[in-house]
Amino acid sequence: MSAPIAYVLFLSFAVFCFGACGFLIRKNALSLLICLELMLSGVNMAFVGFSRLHQNEGGNVLYFLVITVAACESAIGLALILNFFRLKKSVRLDEARALEG
């Protein structure tokens, strides 16, 4: 016996919402990326939950693919932040408004 799927989904969405919330209110780019990871983790929870519900490994495989993307995303994102920092000596995202510079 395991917990109902609704619990898992609710948890998943809640975590996603916390991530999204953080993403919207944070000012510095590092925290932003961290919150992005949180969002992805939330989505992953839904995958694993459904995988368990149907006792089908498909969801777990998708989890694998999502973490691949998450890793690539954070790698590229952090590289961008480093470049941005080199340019502006800051990691505050509201300084990234101009298209040039």
Next chain:
Amino acid sequence: MEEQSHLQCIAALAVLLPLVGSALWFSLGKKFGEKFVSIGAVSFLALSFACIAYIFFTATLPLRINFFQWLPLGTSSVSFAFLFDPLSLALSMVVTGVGTLIHLYATGYMHGDAGFGRFFSYLNLFVFSMLMLTLSDSLPGLFLGWEGVGLCSYLLISFWFTDEANASAGKKAFIVNRVGDFGFLLAMFCIFKVFGALSIPEILQTVQAGNFSGDDLFWTRLACFGLVLGAAGKSAQIPLYVWLPDAMAGPTPVSALIHAATMVTAGVYLCCRMQPLFLLHLDVLNVIAYMGAITAFFAATIAIFQNDIKKVLAYSTISQLGYMFLAVGLGAPVAAYFHLITHAFFKALLFLGAGSVIHGLHHEQDMRHMGGLRTKMPITFWCMTIGVLAIAGVPPLSGFVSKDEILHNVWGNHDWTLVALAFTTAFMTAFYMGRLWIMTFFGKFRGHHEAHESPWTMTSVLVILAAASALAGILNWPHLWGGSETLGTYLSTVVQALIHHAEDPAHALQSSLTLAVVSSLVGLAGLTIAYFRYRNFSGEEFSSPAFRPFQNKYYIDELYDAIVVKNLRMFGKFLWKVVDGFVLDGVLNGSAALASRTSTYLRQLQTGLMQQYALWIWIGFLILLLGAWTGRS
């Protein structure tokens, strides 16, 4: 099954090698360097030739190799498949074989050019498209190749595109070909309407099975005319021949490969491939015959008065293609095909020889500034001599044999207009080729630069092609003269002859020998007259008002300009000023103003703050969610 799959690999290899090569040279040509590209391009083609030859010698024909289903069309579908039958194999042997030689030649000719890699990329792409054209089993596949060669032709004509003239020559070729393509497409639609299929063997089987209603016959006749239009466009026949002389703006190997040996014969190939369809409409065949004969005659008259060495050869090509169409129209496809092959050899030889001369004279093309090159470029001279003799129809060179076969068929058809045209053309061919030969190699040198012999990559190709031009006659040496007519037997399963010489053998031999003697005499006469006329050529052509139409190519370009181009311009101007200026611009300006006004407000949303964008996404998502929720209940 096992056999089939390994042939499938080989066939795919033969076609894909040039394509891969093309992509490679295009993307990495600069990085690889000239040496690597030349070795690579030539060896890719040689490998492709080897693959085709392997199939030629081992496979049992006809062989259909299916790759995958391509276009599902309602009830039927088009597969991506190759059809290896005598017709397509013979042509692809020529394409890859001559293609390899010309690639080799081009490595010498293009040496040091900035676009070396690009050139070979296009050339390889051309070979790929040509193989698609010949080997494809369906009309769409054929059309793909057809357009592919057209594209390559365009790219290569305007290869040195910085020169305005070259660029416009390329455009001309492309646009004139569009007219032909229109015919082809029309034919394709008609065929699909009647037969509900686009696979060539399927169509031909249905044709041979017979039973058509009168309605069907209307559409097939339309299809035949469409095909003729397409073939005329690609093979530069009247009325669509105007692009070919201008196409000589491209590098000489291109003229040799595309505009003499292979691409321009695609029309002939198409007519032979679809022969059963044409047999339903003998009147269309008659049109083809007349079109060919008139083109042959007409182009020859122009060729006599050209001074540019490549222009002479270009008109000569048109004229010879006319011969082929004549043969096709008379129902002698074997003769046409035979002439196609021998022509590929000797015309490639002549073009490459001309290229060698041009190369040796530092891009001098005007024959009035040549002369006396016999001693300076001995190899080129001797090879060109063989080519000239072959095209003039001097026995026993290949040109003689194939042309004689066509003349024999014309004679057997008893249409005296055609006979007269064909023989006059033969005479004129010999004359202008003799003129070219003598103006270039004899007399004294009238040029400005010091001439030099070309590098071995070029001359060795000339030698090989000269040997081929001399000996290719044995491919179809007539029975009557103790030959075996190998090509005729080979092709007999796919095309059929309409003209049967129902005479007794002795009489036949006599008449054929008479004909042979006559035609060789005609050729020799042409050469001789040319010799005496141009022996002491000083650089001044005598001019007379009577010759002016010939010199100016009958004002055809001007005529087209006046009729088609001017009116089109007017129409374009109308579109530009009225339709575009008032109607479209009005709509556009209005909407632009609207957009501008709206965006003034909307712009405020674009703050550059990523998070705000994310918020909008989020709100959109919530709205969707809400929609899903309410939509459910």
Next chain:
Amino acid sequence: MVETFLSNPDFIKWAFFAGKILLLFGLAFGVVAPVMIWVERRVAGLIQDRYGPNRVGPFGLLQSLADGIKLLLKEDLRPTEIRPVFYLLAPILSVIPAAMAFAVIPFGPPTTLGGLLPTPMRLQIAELNVGLVYVLAISSLSVYAIALAGWASNNKFSVLGSLRASAQMISYELAAGLAIVSVILLSGSVDLMAIAQSQTEMWNIFPGFLAFLVFLPAIFAETNRTPFDLPEAEAELVVGYHTEYSGIKFGLFFLAEYVNMATVSALCILFFFGGWEFLPWLSWEKIGVDLNTFWFIPTIWFFTKIAAFLFFFVWVRWTLPRFRYDQLMSIGWKTLIPIALLNILITTTYLVFEKAS
């Protein structure tokens, strides 16, 4: 009454469970670390032709105990520039992965303890079916302790030392991971017990010698041992990431390092040296040892192997010089990883074509 309680199967099971944990935890933290410190210093003395500690207790055996008490009683120094919470967190974080890592390490074949247990049970604290990956996961966490220590110290030597140490650890973790992939290929399992048992016929060191060649330097580097002890290179960086640490907080780093050494030694033996098997090609059954009665013999043999391997660690430390940092990185990325990849290629190709023929 007491006897019935003692023979209650549930009680025996729980006692067995608790016994396993106590044994391993006690061995790792209570025996390995102090004894290793002593051994290290004695062997150093031996190799460098001097005495080493020999005053406290017989042969100086109690030296480590004395050191431990000293560390505990030392002044709890807190530099002013530190980032306080993380400064305390770092040493604790270094101990936790060290303690968790050996949860899945088996130290003997399944046994009934000479008939005490109703059914044979595993000599392994947690019987996870993903054992090997678990070890990898836990050991990847030890980077945090080092990174945080440096960052929290807020001292440029510390930060540089911790950056270097983390970079080195993660680089070599990769090499180790790829070597382990070959081990999985050879043994066909990720359960450490099954990996050990798959070697009764032949130890993996023979077919997997290349993998071992990669794995050995990788574990040296992961535990920051000479010749890969760049992060602590006292000549350049004082002592690297724990420059600002003193007293027991420094001691915890030290402890974790020795426990990690024991863990990776155990792993290496499980992967390549047949676990508790007697000799290559010679299992305990073959030489006629009754494992039902003498169930502890393989276990003792396994611990002996670990001890030998630990001695090897010490031996290497006092024999080889330290690499330069660029050399270190290029060994990791340009030598070990390509070798490991090549090894995977070779192994799989061999497996496929052996099967085909």
Next chain:
Amino acid sequence: MFLSEYLGVAVLLILGLLAGCGAVAAAWLFGAKRYYPNKTSAYECGIPSEGAENERFSVRFYLVAVSFILFDIETIFLVPWALGFRGFLDNGHGLYIWTVGLVFLAVLTLGLVYEWRKGLLDWNT
């Protein structure tokens, strides 16, 4: 495979936590506390600290870390592959599984080669 197996993991986690916290707490309890500025300033071999404390370090460390996580994920993908290898081999799909893995490896090796050629793996700043 039962959840109870994780009990061992949990116990060890708690033991480790206790050991760590206990030691730190004990040191705080037993240790002397006599601070003065020179003692608690950042260690700099005795001389006053020089240069900025919050210094920025070479971006190469970042490159190493990125390469690590990307190749680490590769390794993790290889684990199921390596584990499944035997099974596929015994079912007669050896060549399939070999190709699948080797293509994957080849792609990633390409990445390694890229880094190598570009000089990302050189440590010469």
Next chain:
Amino acid sequence: MLQQSLFIIMAALVLLTAGLVAFRPRPIESAMWLILNFFFTAGLYVLLGSHFVAVIQILVYAGAIMVLFVFVILLLNLDPKELGDETSLHWSSVVMFVGMLSFLLLILHVAGPQTLEPMEGLLPDSKFGSVEALAQKLLTDYVWGFELAGVILLLAIVGVGMLAYRKPKPKTPKFLDHQERPV
């Protein structure tokens, strides 16, 4: 029952740490809470029976991706001034929670009461969640995903190489980006 209560505890911890990740002001704190969050998430996955995924959660998220974050935090070595002020709560977070609530309602509305029943238990010999089962699925049905993952990783490598790599100048000081010391 034990499982259910464990699940609830884990879920609560996950939510708690997620909230801390989102609202703690400094990135390093967020990162630390996120690592803890990943641990609890891994525990959750264990409770759901996906053991391999649980371990991977720690290995990749906690052991690799977060290391990268900590690394960057270390590299930039920012002081609070440079981090800038952080709003902790904001009107948009209210929007968020409205959304969250609506989603919960949606689940109950759309899926009906059967989603609230506990999931079926796994059979004792079920291979669910083991590496073997996942390998079987990954290498057959999802083999293109597997290969594609390789390609994505390659792209990321190239991307990072393009973005972060600067050719070393012949005579540069040992450390890049010296910052002016605040006076």
